[in-house]
Every structure is written in structure tokens, then in C-alpha cells.
Amino acid sequence: MYCQNCGQSNPPEAVQCSACGVTLAIAAPAPPPPPAARPHVENNLVWAILSTICCCVPFGIVAIVYAARVNTKLAAGDVQGAMSDANNAKIWSWVSFGLGLVVGLLYLAAGLSDVNNY
Ligand SMILES: [Zn+2]
Incomplete structure (x- = not known):
């Protein structure tokens, strides 16, 4: 120079x-660009656990498995996979929640019809 x-x-x-x-x-040299802020991906683990406890255990466990993978994938830099798993966790949470609701209503209906039989 x-x-x-x-x-x-x-x-x-x-x-x-x-x-x-x-x-x-x-x-x-041009300063390195700041590391891209790791996008926050909601892992929906809370919903997965809640729906497991309150509603339908088998589907809730599927939701928990997906939710648990979100942070792992995020840490590995697999944002796309993390978002996909987070979405699956949410879907299965709702499936579990919905089934729990349906089963609950069936029990309720069964109970009501029992009452009507008297
Ligand atoms: Zn000089």
C-alpha cells in the first residue's frame, strides 16, 4: 500500500x-456482517404438554416430540425444519385438544342420556 x-x-x-x-x-476489510439474528421459532411445547395432560395423551405425545425437536433443529441452524416441526407440534396439539374435546362431549352426552333414562 x-x-x-x-x-x-x-x-x-x-x-x-x-x-x-x-x-x-x-x-x-469490510466488517463481517452481524450474525443473522436467529429467528425465533415458537416451539409450541407448552400447548403440546397442556393438550397431552388435558386431552388426548397419544396425540399429545406426538406434539411433544415435534415440539422438542424445534430447539434442536434451531440450534443446528435448520430454521426451515424447526418451523416445520413447530407447525406439526401445533397441529398435533390441536388434534389432541380437539379429540379430547370430542371425547369429553361424548362422555357428557352419554352422561346426559343416562340421566334421561331415569
Ligand atoms: Zn510515509
Whole structure:
């Protein structure tokens, strides 16, 4: 690089000008772009657990498995996979919740019809 003070040609890695001793303005490489903020992917684990406890265990477990994979995939940089698993967790939570609701209503209906039989 050329010294901005005296015009002396210096080797590119030079820190000081070999002629006048001025500190050479190092052509700083472009600062690396800030690491892309890791997008937040809601893993829906809370819903998965709630639906498992309250509603339908088998489907809730599927939801939990998906939800648990979200953070793992996110840590591995697989944002697409994480979002996909988060979505699956949500879907299975709702399936579990919905089935729990249906079963609950069936029990309720059965109970009511029992009452009507009396
Ligand atoms: Zn110089």
C-alpha cells in the first residue's frame, strides 16, 4: 500500500510506513456482517404438554416430540425444519385438544342420556 503521508510504497501487510514511520491506515476489510439474528421459532411445547395432560395423551405425545425437536433443529441452524416441526407440534396439539374435546362431549352426552333414562 502507498503511504498517505509521503507516498512511499509499502508492503501490504506493513503497519508503519518504511520511509516516514507514520502509522499506515490499514485498509480495513469490510466488517463481517452481524450474525443473522436467529429467528425465533415458537416451539409450541407448552400447548403440546397442556393438550397431552388435558386431552388426548397419544396425540399429545406426538406434539411433544415435534415440539422438542424445534430447539434442536434451531440450534443446528435448520430454521426451515424447526418451523416445520413447530407447525406439526401445533397441529398435533390441536388434534389432541380437539379429540379430547370430542371425547369429553361424548362422555357428557352419554352422561346426559343416562340421566334421561331415569
Ligand atoms: Zn510515509
